[in-house]
Amino acid sequence: MWQLTNQESEMLLRALERAPGADAEMLLAAASLRRHLDSTSAGTSEDLEAESTAIPSCTLHVCTSCRPRSAPREPREERPGLRLYQAVRAAIEASSLKQRVDVRPADCLSLCPRPCGVALSSPGAWSYLFGDQGSNAHDIVECVRTYLGSTGGHLPRDRRPETMRANILGRVPPGLGVPRGEGT
Ligand code: FES
Secondary structure (H helix, E strand, O other), X not given: OOOOOHHXXXXXXXXXXXXXXXXXXXXXXXXXXXHHHHXXXXXXXXHHXXXXXXXXOEEEEEEOOOOOOOOOOXXXXXXXXXXXXXXXXXXXXXXXXXXXXXXXXXXXXXXXXXXXXXXXXXXOOOEEEEOOOOOOHHHHHHHHHHHHHOOOOOOOHHHOOHHXXXXXXXXXXXXXXXXXXXXX
C-alpha cells in the first residue's frame, strides 16, 4: 500500500494548517494527521535541531474589550475583541501549536484607539504588542508560529504576516531576571 513518509506528511500538514481559506473540515484533518504523526514519529534530526533553538511555549493575550468607535458597547458578547479571541483560540486548538500556546483573554492592553489588540510573550524572549487586528485569526496564528520558531523571540518585519507589519505598537526586550541591586 502507498504511504507517505513522515517528512511528506509533515509538509502536507503544514500546507493544510497554513491554507488561508482552510475550513473546519481541513483543520480537523490537519489535527488528525498531527495526532498520527505525533504518535508514530520519534522526530528527525532536523526536528530535534529546530526544537533545540525554538521557544518552547508562549502566551498570546487577546483584548476581549476592544471595539471600534462605531461599534456599540453592549452587548459585550458582540465586541470584535471577544470574537477575535474566540477565533484565535479555536484556530490554535486546531493547529499543531496547541500544546505550546496559552491563549488568554485580557480586559485591556492600553491600545484602545487601535482595536483589536493582541500581545505575544514568553519567558526569556522579546514581547510584542500589536494593534489593528481585525478578524484574521489565521495571520495571528502564523505570527505565533514564527515567534515559536525564532531565536529569543526575534520577529523581523519581513517574517511577519502582512497584517502584522505596520501595526506593531511596541516590543519589550527579554527580562534578565536579576533582582534590583544584584546586577551591578
Ligand atoms: S479596550 Fe482593547 S486595548 Fe483597551
